[in-house]
Amino acid sequence: MSRTARAVVLEEFGAPLSLRTFEVPAAPAGGMVVACRHGGVCGTDLHLAQGHLPIPVPLVLGHEGLGTVEEFGPGTAARDAAGRELRVGDTVMWASSIACGTCVPCRLHREPTLCENRRTYGVNRPLDGGSELAGAWAEAIVLHEGATVVRIDDAVDPLAAMAFACAGPTVVHALYERRPVRVGEVVVVQGAGPVGLAAAALAQLAGAAKVIVVGGPQGRLDLAAKAGIGDVHIDITGPGGAAAALERVREETGGRGADLVIECAGVPVAVAQGLTLARRGGSYLVIGQYTDAGDTLLNPHQIVYRQLDVVGSWAFTGAHLTEYVQLLPALTARFDLRSLVTSYPLAEHGTALADVAGGATLKAVLSS
Ligand SMILES: [Zn+2]
Ligand SMILES: [Zn+2]
Structure with a gap:
């Protein structure tokens, strides 16, 4: 039962992005396939597309995402990062990075945000790196063993959750741990x-x-x-x-x-x-x-x-994403986060990026 998924690909720096179709592979051992519903457009993506950061291309963009668990790989624990039961069909967010756990910052300095070998979805996982569907601007993403996946309460509006998909955990890291x-x-x-x-x-x-x-x-x-x-x-x-x-x-x-x-x-x-x-x-x-x-x-x-x-304060880890998701009921009860978000169909990625660059929208997400 094969299925395909469309994904937005950064082919080369400074050139228009393309929409390509990929075969969705079986979920890897210890990992899972998630049907993406929303992929956030972050200011960093504009820099990535222009080649301001040294990343391998071509790759599927999107380091912020929310979707539905579609398939668990062999041996994957059906628990989320907060220890709660996780089932096929649950709505989840996932952390963009997986820290290596063995470099000096990870192991000695107890600072996984400063990991020297972070593998980041939508940033440094190229098409020829063993997994094509490795970004959130897609209809599916393949998450690997070690990825932080956290379930979203059904009461939380997914688009509201996307308002601070990357900014929220970044600030959680800064305010929980730094000052x-x-x-x-x-x-x-x-x-x-x-x-x-x-x-x-x-x-x-x-x-x-x-x-x-x-x-x-x-x-x-x-x-x-x-x-x-x-x-x-x-x-x-x-x-x-x-x-x-x-x-x-x-x-x-x-x-x-x-x-x-x-x-x-x-x-x-x-x-x-x-x-x-x-x-x-x-x-x-x-x-x-x-x-x-x-x-x-x-x-x-x-x-x-x-x-x-x-x-x-630099970036965040999966723990900070988990803490952000745990704050979402309190955040959305007090603030109208949904009103900050504009949703675009996946195929309108060009408009979404232009609107972010021009300041026409506060937060753009690509929805499938
Ligand atoms: Zn970001
Ligand atoms: Zn490391």
């Missing part, structure tokens, strides 16, 4: 993309007294406000320019600065600005600079004068 939000803190979030809004929403859930989102453009901030994310929204692209916007942020923090500033903007200049928004003795958590966008000029005196804890 937690404490009850009653004033938090500034720089950036109003998915990572910024995930950071703002999680800070609110964690008990922040006030969450100030500084980003843009205004339409994006309005969308966030409507979804219940952030208490104050300041447009840094407005007519007054960045200086006026930053002054307003300072006013909103009582002139002292925030207890915690979370950088989710991804542009290097944001770091120089963010250092000046934290109070003396506060913290600066840098998440957004995932892609190397180059050098920037900053005043290091700000770090000493303000006596800042400056903390970086």
Whole structure:
């Protein structure tokens, strides 16, 4: 009983993507085949398609996904990453990466997010690497032994779950492990993309007294406000320019600065600005600079004068995805995550990518 699945393939950097059809293989030992329903388009995908990161091609793109378990391979434990029973037909999300478990960061430094041999669906699993259907922009994905798979509660809208598919676990890693939000803190979030809004929403859930989102453009901030994310929204692209916007942020923090500033903007200049928004003795958590966008000029005196804890956070592991999924009932009860998402048919991948690049949508997903 063979079946085929269509998938979006990055054939070569900078060229249009293609939609190809592949045979769906039998589920591998210890793994499973999942019928993809939604594959998220992430800012990183735009960089991948342009060749800004050294990845092997051709490959099926999509490192964020949600789908339905179709078939277990021989010997696969029918349990999800939280230990719950898993059956064919269950709705699941899966972690993009599998850490090797044997490199020095994995084994000695206890930091699997920093694994030197991460194998990532939709990023570094090329068509000729032994498994063609290895990305989420497809009608099926083959997950291998060691993949983190977690069941989604039936009550959670799958499209709402996709709003922060990659951003959510990224922020969970940063806020659970690198610098937690404490009850009653004033938090500034720089950036109003998915990572910024995930950071703002999680800070609110964690008990922040006030969450100030500084980003843009205004339409994006309005969308966030409507979804219940952030208490104050300041447009840094407005007519007054960045200086006026930053002054307003300072006013909103009582002139002292925030207890915690979370950088989710991804542009290097944001770091120089963010250092000046934290109070003396506060913290600066840098998440957004995932892609190397180059050098920037900053005043290091700000770090000493303000006596800042400056903390970086890189990517996430399967544990963080599992924790994000466990937060989804609370997140979706408080915030309208579904309103942040635009769904496109798989064949309209070109439009989806263009809309993400042009800022026409906050979060695009390819649906099959
Ligand atoms: Zn991503
Ligand atoms: Zn490793």
